[in-house]
Amino acid sequence: GDSVTQMEGPVTLSEEAFLTINCTYTATGYPSLFWYVQYPGEGLQLLLKATKADDKGSNKGFEATYRKETTSFHLEKGSVQVSDSAVYFCALSGGGSNYKLTFGKGTLLTVNP
Amino acid sequence: NAGVTQTPKFQVLKTGQSMTLQCAQDMNHNSMYWYRQDPGMGLRLIYYSASEGTTDKGEVPNGYNVSRLNKREFSLRLESAAPSQTSVYFCASNAGTASYEQYFGPGTRLTVT
Numbered sequence: 081g082d083s084v085t086q087m088e089g090p091v092t093l094s095e096e097a098f099l100t101i102n103c104t105y106t107a108t109g110y111p112s113l114f115w116y117v118q119y120p121g122e123g124l125q126l127l128l129k130a131t132k133a134d135d136k137g138s139n140k141g142f143e144a145t146y147r148k149e150t151t152s153f154h155l156e157k158g159s160v161q162v163s164d165s166a167v168y169f170c171a172l173s174g175g176g177s178n179y180k181l182t183f184g185k186g187t188l189l190t191v192n193p
Numbered sequence: 194n195a196g197v198t199q200t201p202k203f204q205v206l207k208t209g210q211s212m213t214l215q216c217a218q219d220m221n222h223n224s225m226y227w228y229r230q231d232p233g234m235g236l237r238l239i240y241y242s243a244s245e246g247t248t249d250k251g252e253v254p255n256g257y258n259v260s261r262l263n264k265r266e267f268s269l270r271l272e273s274a275a276p277s278q279t280s281v282y283f284c285a286s287n288a289g290t291a292s293y294e295q296y297f298g299p300g301t302r303l304t305v306t
Contacts, residue, residue, distance in 0.1 A: 112293045123197075123283055123297035124236075131293075169235065173293035179224050179243070180251070181295055185235035 082107045086170045086184035093160055093191050101155040101187050103144075103170035111172040113137075113146050113153040114181070118167040127155075127168070160191045195219050197298035199284050205304045206274045214269040214301050216284030222296075223289030225267035226251075227259060229280040230300075236283065242267055244289065274305045 087102040105111065112131045116124040128137030133148035142157045153170060170184040197218045206212055218225065223244045228236040238251030242261040256278060258270045267286075271278060281302050285295040 114294070116297075123299045124285075125297070126294055129294060179287045179289060179293050179295075180226070180238060180241060181293070183236045185233060 082111070082172060082174045082182040084170050084172055084182055084184035086168075086187055088185075088187070089167075090188040090190060093189070095162055095191055095193050096159045097191075099155070099157040099160045099164075099189070101168055101170075101189070103153045103155065103184060105151050105153065105170075105172050107151075107172055107174045107182075109174060110148075111174045113144070114171040114173070115142070115144055115153070115155050116169040116171060116183075118169065118186070120166070124169065160189075162191050162193055165189055165191045197284055197286055197296050199282075199298035199301050201301060202299065203302050205306065206271075207306055208275060210274050211270070211272050212274065212303075213271075214282055214284075214303075215266070216268065216298060217266045218284075218286040218296070219265065220286060220288070220296065221264070222286035223264070224287040225261065226285045226287070226295065227257075227267070227269045228283045228285065229253065230283060231280050239269065239282075271303075274303075276305045279303060279305045 083106045114129045115127040117127045128139040130137040130146035136145045167186045169186045171181045200215045226241040227239040240259040242248045245264045284298040287295045
């Protein structure tokens, strides 16, 4: 079945540092890929997405590129801020009429001033 | 625009008690989902409803029942709560299109003692 593996946290960075959170997936067919963010005490919000190979999703300075050859969708940001502190989830949708998402376990990011 | 709403926000139950978690969306979405979030486990799908009038089991359905009351509302029922059901529960919805993006509610934090 479909699965998502993302790097274990927690990740602690200083403000303005470079961020990478690794995500790899296993799926049949051609899944859509997502990064969701969860701020403390809130629900999940879509951060960015990519629906086909070589697509780059971007939002709020975050980027991720759909790499079919390495089955990866790594999240990057060039300069993190304290306000980026949150839990980040990689997810995929394998298609089909039920539109289900499969999530990774999440990575807690803490950014210190 | 309210999006996805959930009630209650917090609940404490004793073992064996029953309760229903309510979820409603105002985006005219076809598909709705219930997840539970536990530390280190990410989000796990409990039940989903691909369209009004249908429901299907997800990854962890035992101990739960659902009702898709109409297109807007999707409730989750715990008939006899157990401490293992202590978790944060999220409802989500999806338009049922190829974008696969899901929109999440703010969550219900449930403690079973």
